[in-house]
Amino acid sequence: MSDPYENTPERTFAALPPASGRGFAQSWWGQAWLKSLEDAALDSEQLRTGRRLARAGAVGAVSVRPGRVTAVVQGSDRTAHRADVLLQELSGEQWDRFLGMAAERVGHIAALLDREMPPHLVEDAASAGVELLPGLGDLEAECDCDAWDHCGHTAALCYQVARLLDQDPFVLLLLRGRGERGLLDELQTRSVPRAETVEVRQNTYEGVDAAEAYAAGEILPPLPEVPAVPAEPGLSPSLDTEAAPAPGIDPAALEFLAAQAAREAHRLLADALRPGHEQRAVEAELTPGQDAVRLACGAPGASVAVRLAEGSGRDREGLALAVRSWEYGGAPALDVLESDRPVEAETLARARAALESAWEGDERPVLRASGNRWSVAGGQTQLRLGADGRWWPYRKVRGRWAPVGPASQDPATALALAEGQE
Known part of the structure; x- marks a missing residue:
């Protein structure tokens, strides 16, 4: 043969x-x-x-x-x-x-x-x-x-x-x-004999090994159609009643939390039913400050926003920057916004090598390093190195450094985004 x-x-x-x-x-x-x-x-x-x-x-x-x-x-x-x-x-x-x-x-x-x-x-x-x-x-x-x-x-x-x-x-x-x-x-040829073996055992009323039955999924009846995902999250209950709230209870905050829970449930369902979806790794537990920023991404009302800002240890403007970071990359992006930690020698060497190789010699911008931050000399743009080795684009907005896009493995791509070239 x-x-x-x-x-x-x-x-x-x-x-x-x-x-x-x-x-x-x-x-x-x-x-x-x-x-x-x-x-x-x-x-x-x-x-x-x-x-x-x-x-x-x-x-x-x-x-x-x-x-x-x-x-x-x-x-x-x-x-x-x-x-x-x-x-x-x-x-x-x-x-x-x-x-x-x-x-x-x-x-x-x-x-x-x-x-x-x-x-x-x-x-x-x-x-x-x-x-x-x-x-x-x-x-x-x-x-x-x-x-x-x-x-x-x-x-x-x-x-x-x-x-x-x-x-x-x-x-x-x-x-x-x-x-x-x-x-x-x-x-396909290798898969057929296993399916035929399971089918013969079923026809002769013999027991079927669980592993073989699972592997021969092609002979099982088709799964029901995937249900359609609702277009919008479900409505959270209203706490606007004539009765006065109990001491220490903030109805607006509770309504906001219920609405956020509905939105998160809708997102998880949409992800799970998306074609080609794979189960994502469980995220690390958030700190109270990180969770406050995550919740603030849900456009809370003024009173709730004040409480979230206080809970995260930020003022209103600081919370807005944190929300902006979170929307670009979650907890890792928030860490990059707030950390100015020294870079270990090995990580620094890799970072410098990446910066050296990202541009030709006559194209390379002049960058001044401070911790994990590289600022363009005389400019309003900055690169920040995340703990995972990715580069985050930053630009000075109203006197404060603000993220302007998601992270990139390539520092040249990140800087182009910071400068508005992409």
Whole structure:
């Protein structure tokens, strides 16, 4: 019997437009690809050159086949170079373990069909001894410019591949040795015998193992249709009665809390019923001050707003800034607004490296550092480094620093947002 993967097809992707003003990878698996490149590169100057070439649209059509990705890259001197990046293919035994694992979990197949690579798929594969994503030193480089390590041309190709991976994780699976069509056909073939076995047992009135019954979800009756999410949250009860409230009871505050509870319930329901929804990790417990800011995002009345400001330890203007921060990024954004902590040496080194590589030398703004804050010299804009390594754009508004957008992994993107260029 012939190997269905013997003639795995090659895929060619047209040249992508310039990536100015945006990061190269938005998905976590695209970022993991770039981390493998950036952690192993011996020359940070080549990485900067690669980013600049990729941003400028110097990478031509990209050809992807098992173990190799290829493109022609226009260098800074206008000379065209053939660049190749190599990634070791998985062995037949590794593919067998991966396919066996994926066939047992219907959710993994559904995620791939949705062009998603959820972390638990990669974790389950690793548990089966299969590393899908490249690790340190796994991306090897070949270029006709005769560089012995990654050069600007192969780095540019890697940055472009990260954009392709964002769109389609099957690009990574093809690099590892298997094409999309053959891979899905094999998964379907492996899933059928299990379903048939369960069906036979049911027809002969034998007991069915719970794990097999769960895995054979395709033979179960369809689930009922997902109910429609109400357009608006439910109305909270009114406490406007003729009876005087008991001592210490603030009816306006209670009505506001009830309305906020209804809105939060509506949001959670909408999230849960959204197609492709995955359960989010439980957020850390909020402090009373953080919770007061969260509640203040619900546009409370004047009297409630005063109480929330007092409870959060802020004045009205300070609460407005805190609400603005919370709307951009929750508790992490609030922490960035209020903290001016010193940066540890290792974190500071990474931050400076990111700032150095974000701009070409003649384009880099003059930044003055104070703690986790970098202010543009002579300007009204600022970058703030969050505890998670992301950069937050700030601008001086009426004499106070205020956030003006969400965080970004790329300091150049964050500063462009702070300066109103995006």
